[in-house]
Amino acid sequence: MDGAARKLTETVAPAPATEATPLAPPSAPPPMPARLTIGLVRRWLALHRGELRALAIGALSLALFLLAWHLLTKYRVTAHVRFVNVPSPEMVLDSLMRVTRDNKFLMHVYLSCRRILIGFAIAATIAVPLGLVMGRFRLVREIVFPVSEVLRPIPAIAWVPMAIMLWPTNEESIIFITFLGSFFPILLNTLHGMTMVDPVLIRAAQCLGARETAIFREVYFPATLPHVFTGLTVGMGVAWVSLIAAEMISGQFGIGYFTWEAYSLVQYADIALGMICIGVLGLGSSAHAMGQEMTAASAVPVQQGKVTVTDFDLSYDTLEGSIDAVRDASIHVDPGEFVSIIGPSGCGKSTLLNAVAGFLKPTRGGVAVDGEPVAGPSADRGMVFQQYSLFPWKTVRENVEFGLKMKGMERSKRETSARTLLGLAGLLGFENQYPDNLSGGMKQRVGIIRALATGPKVLLLDEPFGALDAQTRLIMQQILTNMWQRLKTSVLFVTHDIDEAIFLSDRVYCMTARPGTIKAEVAIPLERPRHQSMMMSSEFLALRRGLMSLIREESLKAIGGEVNDIALQGLDIDLHGRSLADVI
Secondary structure (H helix, E strand, C coil): CCHHHHHHHHHHCCCCCCCCCCCCCCCCCCCHHHHHHHHHHHHHHHHCHHHHHHHHHHHHHHHHHHHHHHHHHHCCCCCCCCCCCCCCHHHHHHHHHHHCCCHHHHHHHHHHHHHHHHHHHHHHHHHHHHHHHHHHCHHHHHHHHHHHHHHCCCCHHHHHHHHHHHCCCHHHHHHHHHHHHHHHHHHHHHHHHHHCCCHHHHHHHHHCCCCHHHHHHHHHHHHHHHHHHHHHHHHHHHHHHHHHHHHHHHCCCCHHHHHHHHHHCCCHHHHHHHHHHHHHHHHHHHHHHHHCCCCCCCCCCCCCCCEEEEEEEEEEEECCEEEEEEEEEEEEECCCCEEEEECCCCCCHHHHHHHHHCCCCCCEEEEEECCEECCCCCCCEEEECCCCCCCCCCCHHHHHHHHHHHCCCCHHHHHHHHHHHHHHCCCHHHCCCCHHHCCHHHHHHHHHHHHHHCCCCEEEEECCCCCCCHHHHHHHHHHHHHHHHHHCCEEEEECCCHHHHHHHCCEEEEECCCCECEEEEEECCCCCCCCHHHHHCHHHHHHHHHHHHHHHHHHHHHHCCCCCHHHHHHHHCCCCCCCHHHHC
């Protein structure tokens, strides 16, 4: 037994009785099992308070509806809406007791359910895969979407004459109409879900070594599932509408036919019973559709992880012509080195980083890692993005394991690796939580260790702490530098924060305003390990002043001359006691 288990056992084990121990008085508390049961019940009630409240409100709402129905029919209210011939709840209940003794009514219910299940199943089987393929492949979408948009507005009921001509039996015609009713809602919701998948999640998966099939299985499909379930729910509702209309027109059995026959025979209680039966079956089927739902990464040898960017140019074509984003930029990151890039907004820092990641191809020049040209995203270059890029349908540990799973590591080993890294980041206690339950700093910590889990040669970070508050940002900087100190992975870090760049880096590149190029390379001679107290040292402040002067000049250029030193002097202008509104 390990120490933690032994300590727990000692805590809960009762002390041995002695001869001096008196008998419990009559007013002693209830036995331990009873108290535990009461505590568990109270805890369950507390955890499910919201669901129980919703259930109680729903039951009350249904009771009020039945009461209103009873009173309106009892007193034959005729205030514009006439309840003279509407059957009371009691009459409908009597009708239910009568028809349930008749096998014919049960046959009506069975046939309607059978038609719904067959038509809906065929629609879902075709629409969901088709929507996924349309969302992933533009050519398929361009071929199928125009046809679906022409057919979609046609009501299923309008297909009844055509269905009778197309299919040899009424049964097949009704199933076809039910299929049409559910097909288009499922298809369009699935397609919409595919278009809403965050591109950052795709890039994160690519950086973790996922290929096209794995990305489709692990990212596209789970991200689209909420939209698929919405489509299934809406499709089920429309399928019932289509089925009942088809049964009323061309059927000889089914709930729709039963309801229409009751109207023809002036059996008003049966009409209401048929409607209630449709509602209950539709509610149940829609609810069913919604309910379907390492040892630590070893440090990379110091000989690996050399990044070389040479004579890098990247331009974009626009209607006004070609725009240079980066021009003639050259940088390098030595194995095991931490290098930052700073510069004014829009200077091309993230563009340069995305080129190293393999998401962008240079117009001119080259990008290489360990002498091999970068041809696309790879697990050798882990990346942490500005946005939170965790997969929301996976737990914290499953997110960290993702890259290891893509590499084919067996489950037990990747669990061990993930737990070790989570412990290193202080997140082991949150391994089974989902990203929505984490703070911003915790999400970025998970993102960093997920990128490190595969043992990349280079770690790329694109302003990962930009959205965090000042205190959390300082803590994250300390955590990152501590982790890097242990793993010694090569790091290329993009930031706007000069203090952050100095604190973390061995060297800092300063870029010019667009088109961005390297204006200066500054070595950071501060000793390691580093602590926040260093940020007040004279060496740190001297480095800060130097980088600030470089950035200030380029930031003014980036704004385009709208703000300069003379314009800034206007901030000190004397208004002679008048308000700014009076001066304007």
